[in-house]
Amino acid sequence: MTSTADAPRSPGRPRSIRADEAIIEATLDLLAEGSTIEALSIEAIATRAGVGKATIYRRWAGKDALLLDALRRLKGVLAQPAGHSVRDDLVLLVGAIGKNVDPRAAKIMPCLAPAVNRSADQFQLYQNIISPRRQLMREVLRRGIDEGVLRADIDVEVTMALLTGPMLIQRVLQWNPDLDEQSLPERVVDAVLEGIQAR
Amino acid sequence: MTSTADAPRSPGRPRSIRADEAIIEATLDLLAEGSTIEALSIEAIATRAGVGKATIYRRWAGKDALLLDALRRLKGVLAQPAGHSVRDDLVLLVGAIGKNVDPRAAKIMPCLAPAVNRSADQFQLYQNIISPRRQLMREVLRRGIDEGVLRADIDVEVTMALLTGPMLIQRVLQWNPDLDEQSLPERVVDAVLEGIQAR
DNA sequence: GAAATACGATACGGGTCAGACTCGTAACGC
DNA sequence: GCGTTACGAGTCTGACCCGTATCGTATTTC
Missing domain, CATH: 1.10.357.10 (Tetracycline Repressor, domain 2)
Structure with missing residues (x-):
């Protein structure tokens, strides 16, 4: 989700950035540990992230949306060719x-x-x-x-x-x-x- | 499973070769239709093959064993290079x-x-x-x-x-x-x- | 301090599936 | 015909999961 920081500052408790991070990290960790994409469950991610399921559903519509976001973080950096040879x-x-x-x-x-x-x-x-x-x-x-x-x-x-x-x-x-x-x-x-x- | 044809001919009704074939074919068909390996269920295979679940479990220990056998059938034939150029x-x-x-x-x-x-x-x-x-x-x-x-x-x-x-x-x-x-x-x-x- | 929203936890109904089991029936050797 | 085994179909228990809802609590703005 693109964090539209220019929002008019809604009332109430703001969403936890740590939770965001924990959810993404848990997703990538579980995948890296051998889980396949479809074997991955929201429940497992929530447990691993130490987060309630509702916290995930509050941010993403479902597993697909979450995965899309998680994989985006994985891009890594581009190698930089030196340009000599x-x-x-x-x-x-x-x-x-x-x-x-x-x-x-x-x-x-x-x-x-x-x-x-x-x-x-x-x-x-x-x-x-x-x-x-x-x-x-x-x-x-x-x-x-x-x-x-x-x-x-x-x-x-x-x-x-x-x-x-x-x-x-x-x-x-x-x-x-x-x-x-x-x-x-x-x-x-x-x-x-x-x-x-x-x- | 390797059909050890030299068995001493056990009594009772022999296993149906048609069932064997139908199960393998159903497995490959379902995979080809877009099912992923783990989304594939024994129940779906049995239904598709027109076969009882027990008939599958009688032949294979589980999904993995069945898949291994099914994929073996998929090899296809080797291309034959002409040998000129x-x-x-x-x-x-x-x-x-x-x-x-x-x-x-x-x-x-x-x-x-x-x-x-x-x-x-x-x-x-x-x-x-x-x-x-x-x-x-x-x-x-x-x-x-x-x-x-x-x-x-x-x-x-x-x-x-x-x-x-x-x-x-x-x-x-x-x-x-x-x-x-x-x-x-x-x-x-x-x-x-x-x-x-x-x- | 009141309203609003978030949090983790947990419970819920609805769904799919694994595997073991039970039917009544069918096919084989003797 | 009789014992044996396989058959398709179905049932049953126990998992696991989804997505929603509801707790009591925490954090924010006004």
């Missing part, structure tokens, strides 16, 4: 995929996969989180083209998918258990840069 | 990602993402499904190296992730709504082959 910037961005400041994010992300295909709201939320990250990578690629480091005829959108996909399936799905996640960003970037074709 | 074979394999013969598979796959990180059984199941596909791609890449079409110093495992990742995040997560899924396999393969570096 295109390759190093790409390694930084690729390495940042699925690695948010909030360690709970990594646990929660896979839960969104089913939701994304089911609810337009969740899909929009997901896009809102990742589209600035895509934009960041897009800018680095464009810069690379301008500087002549990258070919001018590449498909920037496909290239972004090429850089993001491997990292995402590895971090979210553990696609290939034998793949070393630590060195993966560098190896992905270099492979994409050089191509695999003999020449 | 390495590029064409890769396009075929990449295009086959997330496209099983059973159209229900595409709807069900995203549901596995959360499960994979939660249950060792589900993780193993998932790996059992995808590892033969990885192997197929690995062989094509090795062939490419042998034929001299691909460089000998490439990292085969990383290359597989490079080819698979973009397709998977697009089909499962709709990662970038602006990306045309139809032409993606070709564009991914070509981009990986050629690299993006100016030279």
Whole structure:
């Protein structure tokens, strides 16, 4: 909920900011501990937050609205490319995929996969989180083209998918258990840069 | 459950094979229609299959065991690379990602993402499904190296992730709504082959 | 201090589901 | 035909949950 602070100051006891925080935190904690989105109950959140159920229903219309708000808090911060070497910037961005400041994010992300295909709201939320990250990578690629480091005829959108996909399936799905996640960003970037074709 | 057909033929009415089939089919149908794994109830499966609940409990210990069996049926068939052009074979394999013969598979796959990180059984199941596909791609890449079409110093495992990742995040997560899924396999393969570096 | 609103706690009716159970019936070997 | 087992359908108990309402109490404005 957007806290419209310019309200004409209603009478009565104001809503507790601590309760707000506790509810959001409890929601994220429970998700990070392994609960799936739909197994999550308002009652469990209330108990975990040390809050009455009414306090939650006073703020949100239901679980969906609460979740939307909670997940918004999880965005984390964008990685900031240094701007010197295109390759190093790409390694930084690729390495940042699925690695948010909030360690709970990594646990929660896979839960969104089913939701994304089911609810337009969740899909929009997901896009809102990742589209600035895509934009960041897009800018680095464009810069690379301008500087002549990258070919001018590449498909920037496909290239972004090429850089993001491997990292995402590895971090979210553990696609290939034998793949070393630590060195993966560098190896992905270099492979994409050089191509695999003999020449 | 593995049908141990060498049993000494127990007395009484044998279990109905049609019931077996109906239960599995009902499970997959319900999942494909949008039910999530945990929203799926034995009661709903029984009703859909036209079967008593006891008939299900007689065969499986619970929902998890049933699901494991049901998902096993979903494997689909492996794409068969023609073996002529390495590029064409890769396009075929990449295009086959997330496209099983059973159209229900595409709807069900995203549901596995959360499960994979939660249950060792589900993780193993998932790996059992995808590892033969990885192997197929690995062989094509090795062939490419042998034929001299691909460089000998490439990292085969990383290359597989490079080819698979973009397709998977697009089909499962709709990662970038602006990306045309139809032409993606070709564009991914070509981009990986050629690299993006100016030279 | 009075009115207003919030708080945590708890109770409520209504709902879904798991699993074990009971029917009467059906299919098998002997 | 008889014992055995499976069948579909249904019942029952005990959980768990939703969303609302109602406690007594706390915090704010006027």
